[in-house]
Amino acid sequence: MMTPAERTLNDLDRMQQGISVARVQFWLIAVFVVAFYVVAIHLAAVDLGKLATGLPKLWRWIEQAWPPKLDEVPLFLLRTAETVAMAAIGTTIATLLALPTAMLASRNITPFPRLYYPTRWFLNALRGIDSFVFALLFVAAVGLGPFAGVLGIALHTWGSSAKFFADHIENANLGPFEAVRTTGAGRLTTIMYALVPDVLPVLLSTTLFWWEFNVRASTVLGVVGAGGIGQELKNSMDLLDFSRLFTIIAIILVVVTALDQLSNWLRQRLG
Structure with missing residues (x-):
């Protein structure tokens, strides 16, 4: 003791x-x-x-770079509009593909449990390849232009969005989902009426975030010939035309800042 x-x-x-x-x-x-x-x-x-x-x-x-060149501003605005359009279409395609894929990649609601891990691996592969690399591959497949950028953005964002969607669904409150299931409703009907309304604000907010992110990312896709303002950016660098380059960068900053503010405002409204 x-x-x-x-x-x-x-x-x-x-x-x-x-x-x-x-x-x-x-x-x-x-x-x-x-x-x-x-x-x-x-x-x-x-x-x-x-x-x-x-x-x-x-x-x-x-x-x-001073003074900036203003004579080509209409062309720069057109190319910037191409960049915004590339990001918008690519993000929309990615979201439409991500929604059903996220269902398969969500352990708690997937109708095919055996496809859970293969779907997750597939999404990881898409996320692991940057949109820049995808755009480079599609330039070789479909030729130069914004369409290659749209496809590159869509594939990379598909994997990233679906991963975020699936993670949120797995952490969602499934009380209403289970309650509707006990009434004999089908799985798809239950998801549409009991789960989607609960997770929709977060899904929309995530989609807005990816659109905003893709606008910024799209500015460099022109380096590989995928169109948009990035093509003009590359041309200016190749020619060492710094006043033209300064004008392009200024326009990119203004547009990205405006879209950032718009995206934040929309996310706050959704919240």
Whole structure:
């Protein structure tokens, strides 16, 4: 039988051992993190010297960009409209494909449980390939132009949207769903009347987010020939026409900011 003093000493010993183990774990983690970033900096070829010598060159380009060229603004606005249209159509196609796919990828409501994991793997594959890569592939398949960008956006956004939809459905309250099912209603009818109204605001908000995101992402698809304002951006860079480039960037910033505000306002209304 230990005395209170002995128990106190044992508790202190265990506490000291715990502190020692925690210190060792802390230093092991610290060494791992430092080693990771040392290797990452080497692999990323981070060179502050190159940055120091490149900044004056960048400043000279900025000086050459003024005044901006305004004679081609109508063309730039047309190309920007193409970019917004690409994002809108691609996001819409992706959403229409994502809704039924999300049902298959939701463990709690899928009518075909055996397709749960294959559907999830398929969506992960779509998410893992960027819209830029998809657009590059479709330029080779359907030719240059915005249509390739629409297809690239649609496939990547399909995987991402369906994953978000499925995750939200799996976390949704299924009380109304189960209640309607007990009345003998079919699965599709139950989903439409008991589940969709509950998750619809979140689904619409997610769709707006992806449309806003795709407008920004679409600005670079023109680099691979997928049309939109990105094509004019690439042409200006190739020609080192910095005043034209500055005008294009300014228009992109204005349009993206306006769409961001519109999207936020719509999401607040949906919330």
